[in-house]
Amino acid sequence: MARIFVLAGEDSVAARADAGRVMAVETELARAQLTRVARRDPKAVDHQMPMAALHTLAPNIDWPAYFHDIGLTAAVARVNVDEPAFLQRVSALVAARPVEDWRAYLRYHALSSAAPWLSFAFVNENFAFSSRFSGAKKLLPRWKRCLRATDGEMGEALGQAYVARTFPPEARAKAKSVIDDIRAAFKERLMHLAWMSDSTRAHALDKLAKMGEKVGYPDTWRDYSKLQVADGPFVLNVRNADRFEWNRIVNRPGQAADRTEWDITVPTVNAYYDPSKNEMVFPAGALVPQTFDPKADAAANYGSLGGSWAGHELTHGFDDEGRHYDAQGNLRDWWTAADSRAFDKQARLDAQQYDGYIQVDTFHVNGQLTLGENIADYGGALTAYDALEHALQRDGRPGLINGFTPEQRFFIAFAQSFRAHTRPEELRLRVTVDPHSPDRWRVNGPLSNMQAFAKAFGCKPGDPMVRPRDLVPNIW
Incomplete structure (x- = not known):
């Protein structure tokens, strides 16, 4: 974690401090979550409630600002909160932990999510971190990583060519x-x-x-004609694709499921x-x-x-x-x-x-x-x-x-x-x-x-x- 912060421009002392903040927040959040076994019970993660109940459940989160910032414009009357106790704990942590902790936490996740698509220094550091858990010895070649990204972001465009050739x-x-x-x-x-x-x-x-x-x-097939793909930094195209997909689904609440x-x-x-x-x-x-x-x-x-x-x-x-x-x-x-x-x-x-x-x-x-x-x-x-x-x-x-x-x-x-x-x-x-x-x-x-x-x-x-x-x- 600290090395990602250093690559983003922090000095080593500040980076280590921010990494400690991130770990502290992550640990608190992990402790508040249901176990993976407990989440296997669908009834344990089914808690439907009026949208207004979110204010009572987690009063330290500015819900109107949150929904505005994510682009939700649809009128939503009811929501399902998977883990109410977890959301309550998040609300308590928002009030209890210094704002510097949350800044470090959010900055780290912004950097780590972009790291695979940034410079080689970020790519290699991201691989070094993940390989400690996966045991992978060698980074995939660039063409495979790009292919995976294209499949992930524009899967149905790639899928048309794949089907024409193989199925x-x-x-x-x-x-x-x-x-x-x-x-x-x-x-x-x-x-x-x-x-x-x-x-x-x-x-x-x-x-x-x-x-x-x-x-x-x-x-x-899905229509990607409004997705902007530019001849520039790859990370920007990934972000454009992520935004395109989010805008496609964010205002679906209340609509019939698309089967x-x-x-x-x-x-x-x-x-x-x-x-x-x-x-x-x-x-x-x-x-x-x-x-x-x-x-x-x-x-x-x-x-x-x-x-x-x-x-x-x-x-x-x-x-x-x-x-x-x-x-x-x-x-x-x-x-x-x-x-x-x-x-x-x-x-x-x-x-x-x-x-x-x-x-x-x-x-x-x-x-x-x-x-x-x-x-x-x-x-x-x-x-x-x-x-x-x-x-x-x-x-x-x-x-x-x-x-x-x-x-x-x-x-x-x-x-x-x-x-x-x-x-x-x-x-x-x-x-x-x-x-x-x-x-x-x-x-x-x-x-x-x-x-x-x-x-x-x-x-x-x-x-x-x-x-x-x-x-x-x-x-x-």
Whole structure:
């Protein structure tokens, strides 16, 4: 921190003092926040109130000035405050801490957010700081950093070129057909869940039927014609793009949700489920040959796209967080009390399973923090395997490929979709902040629970990849 201040023109004594102020404020703010596990409960971060209540909750913040300065002109009657206690603490700190502390805090964040786009001195210092947590040994080349920035700031402009080059319409249609089969398989599983009552099942089936999906790319691309891109300092173009995006969304409160909008860029190798919209989104960047290949055999596509992507995201709609939202994306309890207890009982088994896994060194996986992702990994694998079995019955069963049966190829593809090497420093950081388990356990955890995996590879009770049945969670 101090070195960033020095680069901005402060002498070393003042820089160290300002760095101390920033750390003091950051520590106070961190202590006031809910834990990441506590924030996994949607009800814990749902506190709707009249706009006027902000003045009572945090009287030391000049709310009219704040909303004016961020450009909010829409008439907003109600707001949702994620953490009222945190906002109260911020208000108290505004009054208690000297203004010099806040100046240093805000100046540091302005500098650190711009540092990746400033001179090499700032870029290198920013990398030196972040690499202490990530373990990265070498700064990415400039072209990769610029590409990431362009994707982040103008993702749909870059996405059009990406789709034209890599993702033809027939690939989109094929991917959708796999996702349709995943939906059908999950519906079949819902119909036969022994622990779920008919009342809750009816709501679950309705939610599944109304779950939206976006595949590949938007049907209508975003218009960037009013974004000013100048032949000048790169940081100014980044700031212009940030301002363009902020102005696009700042006055949305009170408007109906735009269900055509994508919250991820098309070239991104990721996917997501949005509980507030009850929809899954799979950008073209995730539908590449490592994940999905229209020319590959069914087993490979159902194991990768079906299991680790489509089945995973669909199951998020019914994990420990997603299950609290209804078919329209509203936070509403549609579960019977008995079914909620049954779900929680099985979820505890899931958390206990992952608590037993080593993340790095002597640090264990946090089963509560990673619960939603672990449920989605297991539910995705189960559902996709069912979908494969149905597809083989429908389309015919192929023979061996490279000596492997379709079932074996399914599990190999599922495992390969998670292949990665993560630095120990990054794993140490993730154990406290990342809701995903390490890739090794995202594979071995779900598959060791599956009898189909044991059958496919001839595993026996007592083998490392065969978990005792009484310890296996039975949710989806």
